[in-house]
Each structure stands twice: as C-alpha cells, then as structure tokens.
Amino acid sequence: MLLRFALENHRSVLERVELSMVAVDRDRPAAREVPNRSERVLTTAVLFGPNASGKTNVLRGLAWLTAAVGESLQFWGRFWGDGVPREPCRYGDGPTRPSTFEVELLVGGIHTAYRLVVDDRRVQEEVLATYPLGRRRILFERTGDELRVRRGLGELAAGVRPLLRPTNLVLSAVLQLPETAPEVANVARALQGFWARVPRRVLVPAGFPPEGIVVPDPLWAPTAQLFDPQVSRDAELRRAVIEFLQAADLGVVDAKVVEHAPPRHDLRWWQTRHPVLVHRVEGREVELDFPEESAGTQMWFSLLGPVLQALRSGSVFLIDELDASLHPALSARLIQLFQDPETNPNNAQLLCTAHDPSLLQVLNRDEVWFTERTPQGTTSLVALSDYGGDQVRRSTNLERAYLRGRFGAQPLVDDVQLEEAVAQVTRAGCAPVLTGPG
Template identity: 45%
Template sequence: MLIRFEASNYRSLAEGVELSMVAVDRDREAAREAPRLGASLLTLAAVYGPNASGKSNVVGALAWLRNAVEDSLRFWEDDIPLEPFAFGAGPTESSAFVLEATVDGVRFEYVLELNPDRVLYEGLFHYPEKKRRRVFEREGSELKLQRGLGGLSGTRDLLTQRALALSVARRFDEPLVSTFARDILRIQVMGQTPQRPRAGAFANRGGRSRPRALGTVSTTRLFDGPDTDQPSLFSVEGQGTKWPALSSREQALALLRIADLGIEDVVIDEQEVLLASSGETRTQRRLRLVHSSGDGPTPLDFSAESEGTRTWFGLIGPVLTALQTGSIIVVDELDASLHPTLSAELLRIFRSTVTNPYGAQLVFTSHDTSLLNHLNRDEVWLTEKRRDGATRLGALADFAGERVRKSQNLENAYLHGRFGGLPQVDQTEFFRALGLIG
C-alpha cells in the first residue's frame, strides 16, 4: 500500500508537495492497520481545488514516476521527458520524487533526483526490522548494492546515465527489487496523458492532449473469450468467511448493473462493415450491452449508451484489477461524466473490507463537492495556486487543527470557503471589457 508520495519541480509542483495515505483517524474501516509501520493506511485520497490550481499535476507526478520505471530503459536514450516548473529557476533545477509503500507488510522507500540530461541520484531502501537498509543506491553512474544481492550485479552493465537503476534491476530475478517494481507498475492511471516536454511548456498544463488510460486492464477483456482463466476476487478467505467464488465476468456484470439496472448482459461479436471508400467488406469486433425491454432482451451498440454508462464501463476493468491485486488506481477528474451516486458507490467499494479485502487504494481528483459527504477529513487534500504559479497542496486534516472535526459537514464548510481551495471569481474585468463599467 502507498504510504506517501512526494514530488518537486514537476509541472506546477515547484517546491516539494506531499500526499500522505497515513490515517489520522484510525478507528474506522477505511484505515487499514500496518503493524510494522505503527500506523494505519487509507484506501482513499481525494484532491480538490479550483481549475488550474494543479490537482491534475499532483496525480500526474505519480503517473510520471510509474511510467518512468516502465519506460526509461527502452525510451530514454536521447533525453529524459521531464516537465519542470516553467517559471523562475525551475527549468535549470533538478526534479525529485519520493515514494514510500508497504510491500508484503515491509516498508520500502524509493528516492529519485534527475534532470532532462541524466539521473543524479537514485536509491531504494527497505525497513525489514524497522531499520533502514539499502537495497541499491546510485550517484551518477556509480551503483552500490546491498550485500548478498550479487544477482543484481548485471545492472551495472546495462545502466546508462538516463536509465533508472530500478528499470534495469527489475529485469533480474531478485524478489526484493522485482516485487517493489511490480507494485509500482501495477498502478493504473485514468485521465492522464504524460507527454514529452514541448518548448515553452507552461506551469499548469491546460493544453494536454486527449486523456487516456495508462497501465489499465480493459473492461472489454473481462467479457471477451473464455472465463475460466480469469481470477476471482472473492475466492479467498476474508474476515473469517469464505466468499463465494464468482468469475471476473460475473463481478464485472454486477458492477455494470449498478450504473443501469436494465442491463442484462454484454455481447461481443463480429459484424461485416462496408467501406465506402473502397467498397470492400471487412469484419470488425462489436461491443453491445443487452438491455431488458418489453420485447425481451435488446442489444444496444456501446456508442449509443449514455456517456455516464460508458465511463462507468471503462472503470470496471481497472477497479476489479486493483481490488484483486491490492494495487493503486489513480483517476483524474473522477466526476467527469459520472453521476455522483456512482462516484459515491465507488468510494464505498474501496472503503469496505468486504469488497476491498487486500487494501487497494483509490487516489482521485474531483470538483464534485457532494463526495465530501462520503469522505473523512484525512482523505481530503486541497490545492491552491500561489502568485508565482506554483501549486500548494495541503491536508484538510491539518487545517486549523482540531477545528476540522470528524463529524463536520465537509461539503458545507468547503463551499463556504472555510478551507480555501475555491476559485476567486471577480467579474470586474469582464464587465469592463463589455463596457458595462468604466
């Protein structure tokens, strides 16, 4: 499980910002005990704030690190695709990332500092007996390994000034490294599209290309082909009870029906399509949702479904995968095209030890203040844009100390500006441009 994540000099994150999953209020279901850590970890984290305040950049930094571990050895030959803070000294300074997580109950810490030309520092540490021990540490091209990890010695031969040591070392059969890297690569990201930097890239990127899913499992795959090879979420013992073994297809269909109770099934078949340009006929796959109607079951093309149903359908594969593996799913703008009732249901699924027995975590950004009624004070983070264009990230639980009570109506307090994080609307300039005022 993710313990904390820190990033600096990335997009609008000029100075280091930290997102922590350590619970402040431990006496509840969403706070999962981590005995070796001496704390409890949360399964939910929500980032709120005005437009252009940097919400997407907070989760985008985590997405960047995940993709760096996957891509650096293959694609970073010429340069490192960093996007430093565009103002002040940002373009000339290095960027840094820190990720702490538990893997099989053991705390791991990964530290990375780099610039567009090379990796300056990289270190992976673990705490098997509460004391920090080095797995590997790298300064420039010099790599030091923990004693007894000779199987990683080949990392030195493949290491370049731009490739991450973690990207190289994960390819060797050393569980201490490969299991940590596996958990990083299991992070699924929706709504983010990390890009290579452009000349003149600005601090809060509003001009991103179309968002897509990164590292996610397609929902369509759960309904396509034989179901026998698909793992079952509830075929393990949990909370002292043996859950009934349900196939992934059945689980996916059950989640889909939450969005539309009229859906009976999902059909994936083939259809012949006539190409107007050439007159040729081609066969293509077709996805349809089967609805109940007065005339019996009726298949409806997926493109004809509501945007909310299509968005929910796209979430099902990543959500089930996260629940099955106890991994992290990151969703930028969870409320986009999704009804608040469905968003709230998703929070309940991740909070419950019944539907989330392995401690999967959901980290998301949102403008939907109604979801604050379903979140605890330590699950909410707020972004603000400073005068220099940099993002400030703050924990709601730390705001004004005990005045943010567990029982407080967070939505009402947020909308009344108690915690900041609201857009400052001033129509004076607009009225002046319209000639309505002098």
C-alpha cells in the first residue's frame, strides 16, 4: 500500500508537494488497519482543482517514477544515450534544478521508503530504506557513481554494479536479479505493478527514427484482451466485466474481439483486432463496433479490466479524470468499490483526479486534495483535512462548501473578458473560417 508520495520539480510542480494516504478520521471502514502500524491507511484519494492547476501532473510524477523502475535499464540508455528523460518544471529555476521523487510504501507489511533524485544527465541519488522495527535500516544508498549496500547484501552489489550506468536505477537492475536480494526486488516489483491511466508524454530524442517510436496501446486494450482467447484464459475476470457492464444499465450484455486484419509479427495486438459490444434489443442481439458506442460506454468498458485487476491483486491504480464521460453515479460507484472492505478486501488503492463536485458526497475529508496554480504558474497541493475545524468538519456538506469557494481550487473566470471576446467576433459580421482535421 502507498503511504505517502512527494514530488519536486516535475512538470508544473516546482516546489515540493506531498500526498498522504494516512487517515485522519480513523474510525470508519475505509480507513484500513494494517499490521504493525498504529496509523490507518486510506484506499482512496481524489484531487480536485481548476484546469491547468496541475492535478494531473501530481499523478504523472508518480506514474513517471513507477515507469522509470521498469524501463530505465532497458530503454533509457538505448534511446537516450547519456541522458535521463525527466520533465522538469519550465518555470523559475526548474530546468537547472534536479527532480526529486519519494515514496513510502508497505511492502509485505514492512514500512519502506524510496528516494530518487535525477537531473538531465544522470541519477544523482537513490536510497532504499526499511523500518522493520520502527528504526531506519538502509538497504542501499547510491550517490553519483558510488553504491553502498547493507551488510549481508554483497550479492546484490556484485550483481548490480556491472549493470549500473549513470542513467539507470538500481531498482531496475535488481529486477534482472530478483533472487540475489528478494527484499529489494519486492519493492521494485511493487512499484512496477502500479496501474496507471494517466497521460504520458512520448519523449523522443533528437534524431530518433520515427519507426522506432512505440505508440501506447489504446485505453480499451487491457479490458478487450480479456475477451480474446488467444491472449487471456481468465474466465472469472471476463465474467466480472460482463456483470459490471450489465449492472451499469448501458444495454450491453456481452463483448467479443473481432479480427479486422491478419495477425502479423510486426503489428501490435490491437492493430489487428478490436472489441465489439453486444446489445440485446427487443429480444434480439445487436453488435456494435467499439467506436459506435457512446463516450461513456467506451470509458466504462476501458476502466473495468484494470479496476477489477487492481482490486483482485491489491495494487495501486492511478486514473486521470475519473469522471470524464461517465455519469456521476458510475464515477461514485467506482470510488465506493475501493472504499468498501467487502469489494476491496486486498487493500487496493485508487488515486484519481476529478472535476465533478458531486463526488465529494462519497468522500471523507481526508480523501480530498486540492491543487491550485500559484502566481508563479506552478502547482500547490493541499489536503482538505488541513483546513481548520471551523471550515470543515466531518459533518460538513463538502460539495456545497466547495462550490461556494470555501476551499479555493476554483477557476476564476473573467466573465467580462469572455463577453468582450465574443462581442468582437460577432461584431465582425461574418463567421471565422475554421478548418478541421483532414
């Protein structure tokens, strides 16, 4: 389980921000009791804020870290040579300042802390520590080219050093040598196992051949693969997806995968196949290709596979704009699936961004976070639970208070400027000439 995540100098985040999953209000089922911990841990955190305030960038920072653990050894050196594909803040001294990522996790019930500092050229610092009895125990510490490991982990050092380069992580190297240090490899696998539905910039170095760029799988691919017998034999998960489609009152009763081109070794799975959803109307079944479905149906179908996988495995799931194209009742139900111990017995965690204030009705104050854009154009992050007792109590109607601007994190729309801009166009006497794609 994720306990805390801190980020500094990534995209719009310049100064350090920290998101905590430690419960403030402990006496409720959504605040999970975990072994050997006095504090309780949350399974849900939702970030609200106006457009361009940076809420997505907070999740992007965590997604970047988890991807780095899985990719730095195999891809960074091959595609980036002597560089690190970080995304520093473009404001202030961001381009010249290192970027810092910190996570605290429970891995196998043990409190674990990982810290990574990078600049454009190399990994500056990487530290992994555990707190098995409440006291800090460093497993490895890397500063520049120097790697120090805890006594008893000599095999780890011997195995990792030949793989280590200035631009790849120790945790990435350990994934290639899981038997030499299981305690360290478990942390790497835990971070690599995060699910992320967060926009990811495709960083392409200068001179990189276009044919070498790997296009990400479409959002529907993880769910659709469950219905392809050549890819998945997980009948239990497939049935669960169908039940969720039926329960959402979308008119969908089944799904399948159809080939639209002969499979080839040089094409991705989704380039030769696509999902088809089956509807039952007046006693007969009608098949609709996925693009024919509504945006809400497409979103619900795309989310179900990863959501159910996360709930089953107890992993962390990051979703940007959970409420995009979904009815508020469906968005709220997804949140409640992670809050309820009956549907989430393995302590999976959902971290997401949203705009719909009605979701505040199903959230406790310690599950809500706000982002705002500072005068310098950077991102600030504050927990709703940090507000004083007079401003927010457990009995407060959070939706009403938020809409009234009590917590900030609202867009300051300049109505006069908007109206003047429209007036300028309408006074011109003719419609602007706009050309669409293609």
